[in-house]
Amino acid sequence: MIVFDNVTITFGNxxxxxxxxxxxxxxxxxVVVEGHSGAGKTSLMRAVIKxxxxxxxxxxxxxxxxxxxxxxxxxxxxxxxxxxxxDFKLLMDRTVAENIDLALDIIGLEGETIKKRRNELLDxxxxxxxxxxxPVQLSGGESQxxxxxxxxxxxxxxxxxxxPTGNLDAKTGMSIIKLLQDINEAGTTVVMxxxxxxxxxxxxxxxxxxxxxxxxxxxxxxxxxK
Amino acid sequence: MSNKNTVLKHIRRSxxxxxxxxxxTAVTFFIVSVFALVVLGAYSMLGYFESRxxxxxFFKDDFAIANVESxxxxxxxxxxxxxxxxISKDDALEIYKKQNSDNPxxxxxxxxxxxxxxxxxxxKNVKDLETIAGIMQKNASVEEVVFQKDVIDxxxxxxSGVRITGIVLSSLLIFASLTTIIVILGLKFSARKIExxxxxxxxxxxxxxxxxxxxxxxxxxxTGAVLGWGSGYLALLYLTxxxxxxxxxxxxxxxxxxxxxxxxGSEIALxxxxxxxxxxxxxxxxxx
Numbered sequence: 001m002i003v004f005d006n007v008t009i010t011f012g013n014x015x016x017x018x019x020x021x022x023x024x025x026x027x028x029x030x031v032v033v034e035g036h037s038g039a040g041k042t043s044l045m046r047a048v049i050k051x052x053x054x055x056x057x058x059x060x061x062x063x064x065x066x067x068x069x070x071x072x073x074x075x076x077x078x079x080x081x082x083x084x085x086x087d088f089k090l091l092m093d094r095t096v097a098e099n100i101d102l103a104l105d106i107i108g109l110e111g112e113t114i115k116k117r118r119n120e121l122l123d124x125x126x127x128x129x130x131x132x133x134x135p136v137q138l139s140g141g142e143s144q145x146x147x148x149x150x151x152x153x154x155x156x157x158x159x160x161x162x163x164p165t166g167n168l169d170a171k172t173g174m175s176i177i178k179l180l181q182d183i184n185e186a187g188t189t190v191v192m193x194x195x196x197x198x199x200x201x202x203x204x205x206x207x208x209x210x211x212x213x214x215x216x217x218x219x220x221x222x223x224x225x226k
Numbered sequence: 227m228s229n230k231n232t233v234l235k236h237i238r239r240s241x242x243x244x245x246x247x248x249x250x251t252a253v254t255f256f257i258v259s260v261f262a263l264v265v266l267g268a269y270s271m272l273g274y275f276e277s278r279x280x281x282x283x284f285f286k287d288d289f290a291i292a293n294v295e296s297x298x299x300x301x302x303x304x305x306x307x308x309x310x311x312x313i314s315k316d317d318a319l320e321i322y323k324k325q326n327s328d329n330p331x332x333x334x335x336x337x338x339x340x341x342x343x344x345x346x347x348x349x350k351n352v353k354d355l356e357t358i359a360g361i362m363q364k365n366a367s368v369e370e371v372v373f374q375k376d377v378i379d380x381x382x383x384x385x386s387g388v389r390i391t392g393i394v395l396s397s398l399l400i401f402a403s404l405t406t407i408i409v410i411l412g413l414k415f416s417a418r419k420i421e422x423x424x425x426x427x428x429x430x431x432x433x434x435x436x437x438x439x440x441x442x443x444x445x446x447x448x449t450g451a452v453l454g455w456g457s458g459y460l461a462l463l464y465l466t467x468x469x470x471x472x473x474x475x476x477x478x479x480x481x482x483x484x485x486x487x488x489x490x491g492s493e494i495a496l497x498x499x500x501x502x503x504x505x506x507x508x509x510x511x512x513x514x
Contacts, residue, residue: 051427071432079429089424106430154429 001027001189002048002158007057009043009213017043019213020057025191027157030184031220032200033193035210041193042086044210045160049078062157079107082151084161088143090135096122096146097131103153121149125179141172148179158189165196173199232438233445236414243410244446250406251450251500252457254399255493259458261392262489263481268385270478272378281349281358281373284342289367294345297368300361301347305354311346318343342369352378400500403450407443407504408511415439415509436509443505444498451497455490 002025009017018040025031033041046052047059050066059066061081069077090099100121104114122128125145135143144164151159161180165173173196184190194200200207206220237244283297298310313321318341326332347358359373415422425435466479473479 049427075426075429075431075434078427082429083427085427089420089427091421091424102425103428106425106428106434150428 001025001062002191003058003060004044005058005060007047007059008055009040009047009052010055016213017052018047018054018210021210021213021215022057023208023215023218025158025189028184028187028189029206029220030181030190031192031206031208032203033191033208033210034195034197034200035193036195038212039195039210040213041195041210042162043213045083045162045191045193048158048160049081049083050074075106079154080156081158081160082154082156084144084147084151084159084164086163086166088135088147090143090146090150092135095132095134096127096138096149099135099146100149100153103150107154117153121152124152124182125149139172140167141176144168144176145179148176148183152183152188156188158191159183161190161192163193163195165194165199170199177203233441236438236442237445240410240414243413247403247407247410247446248450248453250399251403251447251497252453253450254396254403255451255454255497256457257399257454258392258396258493258496259455259489260461261388261396263458263462265385265389265392266481266485267478268381268388271473271476272381272385274476275378275381276352281347281355281362281371283345283347283362283365283368284370284372285344285367286369287342289343293365293367297345297362297365301358304361305357306350307358308348308350309346310348313344313346315339315341315343400496403447404500404504407446407501408508410446411439411443411505411508412511414442436506439509440502440505443508444501447497447501447504448494451493452490455486455493459486 004021004023007018007021011017021040021044033044035041043052047054048061048066050069054067061077066077091102094102097118100118101114104117109117118131119128122131125148127142127145127149130138130142130146133142135146138146148159148161148164151161159180164176164180168176177192177199180190180192192200207217208215208219209217285294294312301307301310315338319336319338322336322341323333345362347362349355349358355373359371362368362371422435462481470479
């Protein structure tokens with residue numbers, strides 16, 4: 001479903017964010033991309049939604065070469081592959097409900113359908129009583145849940161979560177991972193980037209380990225690809 | 227949140243920027259309206275004069291009435307004449323008295339002796355005016371020939387000048403409106419860069435992002451156009467009695483409602499183009 005083929009990302013100043021990274025992720029997998037800060041996790045996620053250009057190699061998503069996706073079709077890619085950002089990227093002047101509605105409006109839903117779908121997402125993420133809150137009134141965990149709800153609005157095939165437990169305490173972090181597992185069990189492929197190795201050490205999940213932009217370990221390798 | 231709500235939110239959040247954009251477009255369309263009305267009026271005046279081709283010969287004091295008769299027949303033989311009217315010195319005084327009835331001082335100072343007798347010839351075709359004037363000028367009794375070709379030519383030059391001035395001034399103001407809207411929307415677009423980036427990352431199309439800004443630009447321009455047109459119309463209504471008094475028998479006013487509505491429609495269409503163009507440029511320029 002997602003194939004990284006010798007992907008290298010080099011910044012303008014010569015720094016290599018990713019260096020000849022190759023792996024494949026199959027439909028319905030839950031993959032953890034682990035590594036310390038600066039390992040290349042965020043660059044990898046940004047590259048998947050074409051927010052960061054790759055210097056070499058190829059990324060293929062559902063058989064389509066990312067390089068061949070035109071700017072006009074980019075929004076469709078970004079609805080198919082949603083990202084939960086490390087800094088949430090919630091619109092601060094809009095309530096929880098409005099943040100979710102925005103994503104639903106973008107995919108062309110209207111009126112009652114938006115309301116119904118929003119309630120489903122609020123149910124799923126446990127935010128029913130927070131829909132009229134503004135992001136500044138939410139805790140880190142709640143903000144993360146809003147970001148997840150918004151990312152799920154377009155019913156993506158793949159959900160990338162960049163450090164979803166990054167600023168959370170262990171208990172809240174585990175609840176977010178549980179939520180991501182529920183989403184994965186419902187059929188969505190989930191890729192989670194984290195530097196918190198302790199938090200995920202007991203989880204029986206496929207792990208990709210990045211160090212200084214290089215993929216040094218893949219616990220699942222190719223047999224996971226369906 | 228719908229596109230409409232987003233646009234209204236943008237406008238409400240920066241009322242002074244919105245006012246500046248509306249003000250400059252209102253001034254632009256006020257000037258456009260004024261020049262359009264002046265040019266339309268001037269063309270109507272031209273039409274008035276062209277539909278009444280007339281040459282007037284003023285006679286010397288010692289002219290003989292027989293000369294007038296021979297001149298009449300010479301003219302009738304040469305061109306197709308609509309009407310010929312001889313105005314004696316006494317008739318001229320009567321006309322003068324009528325025209326200056328509200329100024330007794332002027333009436334006291336003038337007698338029939340100092341006014342020339344004249345012959346007014348109306349041609350059926352404006353092209354014949356020069357022929358008529360030529361016949362009149364050859365007559366020894368004639369002191370001066372005044373014909374409307376001169377008036378029409380002068381008026382044409384004047385209309386052309388006003389039109390060019392109007393086009394130049396309107397173009398400059400339209401450019402000023404365009405750049406003002408570009409700068410204002412550009413600033414707003416830049417200020418919302420994080421939000422725009424987020425929208426893009428969650429799958430919003432370019433049009434979804436730029437749409438509210440384009441609508442905003444059109445709202446500014448159309449509001450300005452309606453205000454500018456309205457101000458021009460009010461000014462016209464206010465000045466109508468003075469203009470009627472000044473033009474006397476030339477009937478230009480009131481301007482028909484359909485003319486004003488056509489002008490409003492055209493200005494709204496132009497405003498839509500200005501607003502859309504400005505916002506597209508702004509979002510492209512500042513969105514990079």
